[in-house]
Amino acid sequence: MNAELIPGLAKSWVVSPDGFSVTLHLRHGIKWSDGEPFTADDVVFTYMDVVGNDDIANNLRDGCTVGDKFVQVEKVDDYAVKASVTEPYRPLLRDCIQGVSLLPKHKLAKYVAKLNPGAGGNRDAVQSVVNNYRDDLQKADAQALVALDAAIKQLAQAIEAKNADQVKAAVDPLQQSLDQLIQALAPGDARDDLEKAKSYADRALQSAQANQFAGVSPDTFNNTWNTNTPPEEFAGLGPYTLVSYQTGQQVLLKRNPYYWRVDADGVQLPYFDELAVVIVQNIDTQFLYFKSGQADMYPARPEDWAEVLGAAQEESWRTIKDGPPYGNTFLVLNQDIAKVKPGDPTYQALQYVMRAKEFRQALAYSINKQAMSDNIYRGLGTPQWAWISIPSPFYDAESANQYPYDVSKAKQMLDDLGLTDTNANGVRNITDKFLIAQKACNDSVDCAQKFGPQDQREVSFPLATNTGNTIREAMSQQIEHDFKDIGIQASYLPQDFNALVTGLTGGQYGGVVIGFTGGVDPTGFNVWKVDGFYHFWRYSSKDNPPEWELRAQQLQVDGSKVFDVQEAMDKYYKEFIQLDSEYLPVIYLINQIFLYAVDQCLENSQNFRPQSGNLPQWVAFGERTWWQRTDDCKAKLEQKGRLGAGPK
Known part of the structure; x- marks a missing residue:
């Protein structure tokens, strides 16, 4: 492992001579896990409509902001995008481009307020902020809160009537009430979010004047994909897709039939048909799962290492020890x-x-x-x-x-x-x-x-x-x-x-x-x-x-x-x-230095090493691991119910 960047969804890239832009050429024929084509539109959507969108809470925006300007990603053609910055930026490829998971525009664009503007969505956003801080607002200025509630109700009626003049008549007292409450609050989250509510009110008026009265709330996207979302609603580009999620227990994944990677012999990856990720917060219990054969790999603690080494030969475990990981x-x-x-x-x-x-x-x-x-x-x-x-x-x-x-x-x-x-x-x-x-x-x-x-x-x-x-x-x-x-x-x-x-x-x-x-x-x-x-x-x-x-x-x-x-x-x-x-x-x-114990029948696990970003090994290497077909392994895996697909 030398942490060198290698081609992935982008088959190649060209950095401009001045270092201010990079053009990425995407692979043709890649599909999302639901069968829809992956194109440059998805890349532009991810960066410009989601990560760079101030309405959408995320921790990726900082790493793609150079100076005070977010990286500009534009479509060159269906299979090429250009990312530009205003000054040289060494981590552009490694942290901003490699570090962002791409999102399917065909699935998620309808939940983005920027792409679906409307007075109603912005009114909903104002109401959400007020509801989140109602107790604080009541203590700060109860009279102003009463006036604010009345103005929000008036705004809702004006939007329902699709009357821009009435919307303006409601927005003015709404802004005044928000200003009173902002002045009454100490600096902090509530005050900051009320400032956002003022901008939502302005946007409601602008949308109404543009004859846009419905729209999506700016906070809709933040709650779109969550643990209650049906698995079939998700679409990704990775080797596996979601089958089910049991809260605090297990994530069950199945092979993505449209995954684009193949091995050296042209066999489509991943090799496994299913992958179960057991959720166990207690590390003692994780170790017990591994020792009992309920789990096939274990990121060992130092306190376990002597026991792991002592039992490795008898239990047919592969042990891996390397230097300190990233982080x-x-x-x-x-x-x-x-x-x-x-x-x-x-x-x-x-x-x-x-x-x-x-x-x-x-x-x-x-x-x-x-x-x-x-x-x-x-x-x-x-x-x-x-x-x-x-x-x-x-x-x-x-x-x-x-x-x-x-x-x-x-x-x-x-x-x-x-x-x-x-x-x-x-x-x-x-x-x-x-x-x-x-x-x-x-x-x-x-x-x-x-x-x-x-x-x-x-x-x-x-x-x-x-x-x-x-x-x-x-x-x-x-x-x-x-x-x-x-x-x-x-x-x-x-x-x-x-x-x-x-x-x-x-x-x-x-x-x-x-x-x-x-x-x-x-x-x-x-x-x-x-x-x-x-x-x-x-x-x-x-x-x-x-x-x-x-x-x-x-x-x-x-x-x-x-x-x-x-x-x-x-x-x-x-x-x-x-x-x-x-x-x-x-x-x-x-x-801690890198310590890992793996079932010896899990082939390719000998390559497990620390990953930049500390990806779990089943993520970093999961598409290229498979079960050995030796007699010993075959009998063992049949007993455990693990025997599945592998390289042909």
């Missing part, structure tokens, strides 16, 4: 933690603590990574010191500030900050000295009035990770213990993974241990832009960004324009790594 595991602290408990003076004071880089550095020194590597990873992990993935040619540990385990230094740094245990209960307090130094208050009297008595202001917060991931659970428990040694109370709180991610991306957390997938290129605009979708440590940066974050963002932007790796490293990424590791928006932990 990282880290602890992130919420620098907007006051949002978790609005009006709570202790959380307001704690926000100043979370934002102090010296505090985060002290915590980094307090984490015993060697113990974490030895006890949790059994020596099968490596410490990471920066965001960029270790296998990437852009990773440079020597440029990073490193934080070797040093409890004395951590304690001294906290003492120097003014985070001391004022009441001798073992937990440090947020003292007046600290808050005055942070310019949060002027003197002790002012501090007490704003934040309450210092003896009641403790450095204490919840520490969450996803339940069932035993490695992250163990890491969190060690971190809780390590922080306790320096007087910081981080209360371990396992959560369901979906709830964890919702809290993380909604800013409703204290500290979280989690991981991100990664790739070859270090560009991560959805994380490092101050308004990025995953700028989760401090979403408020979009309104008031710290200087170092602006510099990190600029280094990401400037670095993405340079195609030579060493030049980009010397000019931009070494400084980026230094900033990242100095300010520690996240505290990097340990990256």
Whole structure:
């Protein structure tokens, strides 16, 4: 594996001499899984009508935005598209073009408001925003909310009457009520979404004046394909199609009869007729499934590796061990933690603590990574010191500030900050000295009035990770213990993974241990832009960004324009790594090396290796795996009910 880009749906591509565009030539004759032709129209639809559409929530837009302009994708002919940017952009092919899954226009265009404009759809969008925040709006200005509801009702009647003048008469008071509520709300999601509601009202008027009175709501597409959608409604270009989804249990896939890839002998892929993906959140249970033969492959934990090796010969397992994968595991602290408990003076004071880089550095020194590597990873992990993935040619540990385990230094740094245990209960307090130094208050009297008595202001917060991931659970428990040694109370709180991610991306957390997938290129605009979708440590940066974050963002932007790796490293990424590791928006932990155990009868599994983007192996290699037909394997697979298609 060398992470080189190879032809796929595009059989070839040509980069313009100035590097500002790339023309991709698509394969002819490819069909969606429902038999409809795949053409350039689908590519243009995916980029220009979905990913680049501000109405549609997605985390892909940042990676396809160069400067402040989204990549422009245009149709050249039925089987060629041209993607253009306004300045050189190294990750254009790898991150933007390769990293976006294409969507079928014939299935989804009818759900996109941009392609189906109308006053009614925009009215529905205004109503949806109001319903989502009704309780907040009621508290902010009940009278304005009553007026807003009346204006929305008036707008609905005007649209039903198909009268543009009446629509205008309803939009004006609607906008006024929205303005009143925006003024009454504190900065945050509710205020931002009410600003969107104003734009929906404007669009409703524009549509009415264009005699477009029906239309699709701007939020319709976001809810179109979900877990309740019948399988036959989906259409894809991959090797398998959906048969059924049992919530929390299993995804059953069948062979896509229109899949375009063939093997070296011309046999259409994939080899398997069916593929069952069992959903098991608890890793202990995953291992039991593999050992009992209910699963055929297992991404092993370090704690399982000795058992896997010991049983491999008897159980006919193939074992694969490789270097660290792409991605990282880290602890992130919420620098907007006051949002978790609005009006709570202790959380307001704690926000100043979370934002102090010296505090985060002290915590980094307090984490015993060697113990974490030895006890949790059994020596099968490596410490990471920066965001960029270790296998990437852009990773440079020597440029990073490193934080070797040093409890004395951590304690001294906290003492120097003014985070001391004022009441001798073992937990440090947020003292007046600290808050005055942070310019949060002027003197002790002012501090007490704003934040309450210092003896009641403790450095204490919840520490969450996803339940069932035993490695992250163990890491969190060690971190809780390590922080306790320096007087910081981080209360371990396992959560369901979906709830964890919702809290993380909604800013409703204290500290979280989690991981991100990664790739070859270090560009991560959805994380490092101050308004990025995953700028989760401090979403408020979009309104008031710290200087170092602006510099990190600029280094990401400037670095993405340079195609030579060493030049980009010397000019931009070494400084980026230094900033990242100095300010520690996240505290990097340990990256496990690649460990895999596979049923030996599953042929081609010997090629399993870490993938850019951390694709599961059944996704990355699934189309080219098959069952061996040796006598031993055939008997074994017949017993397990697994024997299916293979290469002819």
